[in-house]
Amino acid sequence: MNGSAETRELSFAEAIRDATAVCLQRDPRVFVIGLGVPDPKGIFGTTTGLASEFGADRVLDAPLSENALTGLVIGAALGGRRPILTHQRVDFALLSLEQIVNQAAKWFYMFDGRGGTVPIVIRMIIGRGWGQGPQHAQSLSSWFAHIPGLKVVAPASPADAKGMFIASVEDENPVIFLEHRWLHGMRGPVPTGYHRTPLGKCRVARTGGDVTVVASAHSVIEAMRAADFAAAHAHIEFDVVDVRCLNPLDFETIADSVRKTRRLVVVDDDSRHCGFAGEVVARVCEAGLPLMAPPVRVTWPDCPSPSSAALAEVFYPSDRDVFVAVGKLVGRGLEHATHFPKRPGPVDVPNLEFPGPF
Amino acid sequence: MSPSPKPSSNPALAYGTGVPPDLKHLHLEMLRIRVIERRIAERYREQEMRCPVHLSIGQEAVAVGVCAHLQPADKVMSAHRSHGHYLAKGGNVRAMIAELYGRADGCCGGRGGSMHLMDRDSGFWGAVPIVGSTLPIALGLALADKQCGGNARTVAFFGEGATEEGVFTETLNLACVLRVPLLFICENNGFSVYTPLAPRRSPDFRFSDYVRSHGCHYFSGDGNDVEAVCRVTGEALAAMHADPGRPCVVEFATWRYYEHCGPAQDDHLNYRNQAEIEHWSMRDPLAISRARLIAAQPGLEAELDLAEQRQRQDIDAVIEAVRAGVRPSPETLPRGVFAP
Numbered sequence: 001m002n003g004s005a006e007t008r009e010l011s012f013a014e015a016i017r018d019a020t021a022v023c024l025q026r027d028p029r030v031f032v033i034g035l036g037v038p039d040p041k042g043i044f045g046t047t048t049g050l051a052s053e054f055g056a057d058r059v060l061d062a063p064l065s066e067n068a069l070t071g072l073v074i075g076a077a078l079g080g081r082r083p084i085l086t087h088q089r090v091d092f093a094l095l096s097l098e099q100i101v102n103q104a105a106k107w108f109y110m111f112d113g114r115g116g117t118v119p120i121v122i123r124m125i126i127g128r129g130w131g132q133g134p135q136h137a138q139s140l141s142s143w144f145a146h147i148p149g150l151k152v153v154a155p156a157s158p159a160d161a162k163g164m165f166i167a168s169v170e171d172e173n174p175v176i177f178l179e180h181r182w183l184h185g186m187r188g189p190v191p192t193g194y195h196r197t198p199l200g201k202c203r204v205a206r207t208g209g210d211v212t213v214v215a216s217a218h219s220v221i222e223a224m225r226a227a228d229f230a231a232a233h234a235h236i237e238f239d240v241v242d243v244r245c246l247n248p249l250d251f252e253t254i255a256d257s258v259r260k261t262r263r264l265v266v267v268d269d270d271s272r273h274c275g276f277a278g279e280v281v282a283r284v285c286e287a288g289l290p291l292m293a294p295p296v297r298v299t300w301p302d303c304p305s306p307s308s309a310a311l312a313e314v315f316y317p318s319d320r321d322v323f324v325a326v327g328k329l330v331g332r333g334l335e336h337a338t339h340f341p342k343r344p345g346p347v348d349v350p351n352l353e354f355p356g357p358f
Numbered sequence: 359m360s361p362s363p364k365p366s367s368n369p370a371l372a373y374g375t376g377v378p379p380d381l382k383h384l385h386l387e388m389l390r391i392r393v394i395e396r397r398i399a400e401r402y403r404e405q406e407m408r409c410p411v412h413l414s415i416g417q418e419a420v421a422v423g424v425c426a427h428l429q430p431a432d433k434v435m436s437a438h439r440s441h442g443h444y445l446a447k448g449g450n451v452r453a454m455i456a457e458l459y460g461r462a463d464g465c466c467g468g469r470g471g472s473m474h475l476m477d478r479d480s481g482f483w484g485a486v487p488i489v490g491s492t493l494p495i496a497l498g499l500a501l502a503d504k505q506c507g508g509n510a511r512t513v514a515f516f517g518e519g520a521t522e523e524g525v526f527t528e529t530l531n532l533a534c535v536l537r538v539p540l541l542f543i544c545e546n547n548g549f550s551v552y553t554p555l556a557p558r559r560s561p562d563f564r565f566s567d568y569v570r571s572h573g574c575h576y577f578s579g580d581g582n583d584v585e586a587v588c589r590v591t592g593e594a595l596a597a598m599h600a601d602p603g604r605p606c607v608v609e610f611a612t613w614r615y616y617e618h619c620g621p622a623q624d625d626h627l628n629y630r631n632q633a634e635i636e637h638w639s640m641r642d643p644l645a646i647s648r649a650r651l652i653a654a655q656p657g658l659e660a661e662l663d664l665a666e667q668r669q670r671q672d673i674d675a676v677i678e679a680v681r682a683g684v685r686p687s688p689e690t691l692p693r694g695v696f697a698p
Contacts (some may be wrong), residue, residue: 067525073498078495079503081502112466112469114476172698
């Protein structure tokens, strides 16, 4: 990676704040804008203190106006700035789809380069739990990845959150930067100072020979828990491929893994129909990679994400579901599913410290 | 610090120079746009220009009167009916015609067509056909300029239909809240495609009140009188100069003589009432300026006719040169989905 080898322990949210501060520090063209960016909660701690450190001219609060704000950052980028736009939920960004899809994604292409580039980062947070419900907990990552011209980033670790955030800000293209809300509190080693992780390259999060499990963002966490359990109890070894970037997609890393394991499970925190998991399966099939069994998708069911914890529990695939999917595919180990450990505490929070309400 | 008005290289410029607008220059510029668009309309029937065209015939005075105040470094954005704005801002004619013909040397390499014009060298920063969509982008350009301490002016042209889009209100509010001096130029031609204002606005709607209540200047004028456009735009720019950071909306009443989209006139469809058609037919911006020029200088007629003849020859030469040009090669199709 480019940058520092020293690390310190940070949460995913702190890593994004750290990355934003690095960008603001290094490049005077960078500014951050969005509803609540300088507020006391600082977008779940991802922007806390930045306004006092870098000034209200570079860390801006804004009206809700998602669509105009998106146009504003497009225009500012065309004018030579490097804006970062923040939405507290993916769902809110839907009000700006016109600007994202028609303008940001196409500007460079449709003017044959003569219109300039649109180096913007649009942060969107995928909600989950505590009854977020149908309009505060969508992923829609496949939607964005479907649009030519948009880069779609969905990191799973604090280190990648920082490295890919900096790479996103430095990229000449519009980047949709997806942050799963349940990752914000997760901690891990993060390189200090400038640290850049190139976009468009998968990370092999765990190496094993029995099955390829492809995942991104919070799905990686579920896949890794399933992998730990499977290795310890069922002697099944996962190759976990953390996609990190849905577009451009590093299919070669996925293909290399599938060539080795000849089994494929795709875990995708999103709806199933016409989704990213289907895209990975299709590419593996089209590539003619030999498989010992049909590929499997572990996704949300094709219904909106419900609020009640009783419904959410069955809506979201769990680490255990990943384990069961793999067990069925490999043809062994399923007898261990009954003692797959439940996460401590209520099912609708990422951890015992999470106090709600969002 | 407020930016000081810059002297202009444009002989028509009124604001900041003390020089009154040169009506003859303004007229010839309108005539040039009219001649080019008439020729587009005529040759469109050959079906070689294979893209939707939205002609601004009848609306030339707004484009010319506003752009007379601008320098190449000033930035203009527009929407689907943008030929006039592009040309008045100094956009490359050949690149525009080539774009309509889908040629490789078009201003978007044949990727955009009439509805996507671009010539940043002349300060035309783009037009797209999603109504209202360039308004916030223009605001972003103006914000970038403000952040960099520049003093270029940014102008967004749009039709009155755009004011019905949420993004207009969002942009207006954002401009006022962020104190970004965008000049909004609204061409109110009374119709969105075939739909008049009545089904689109309450009879109680007052655009001026609406704009001002956001904290924005509002001016209005006769969009078919190029001198009026020039004067009102000058007043708007002066107001913005006196109160840096406050954006301004200028609304010009005007009328398109051709159909919404395409090369023909369509009054036989009866979507516009006869009295209005007759009223506006007497208010052709070119007829108005020509009559004034000839009244002031009898004998100018021949000079103007000659100029028109030359303009026709010029555009015909451009069209023939463009038609002889190459189309984009198929292997360029995937180029530039992502910027390097």
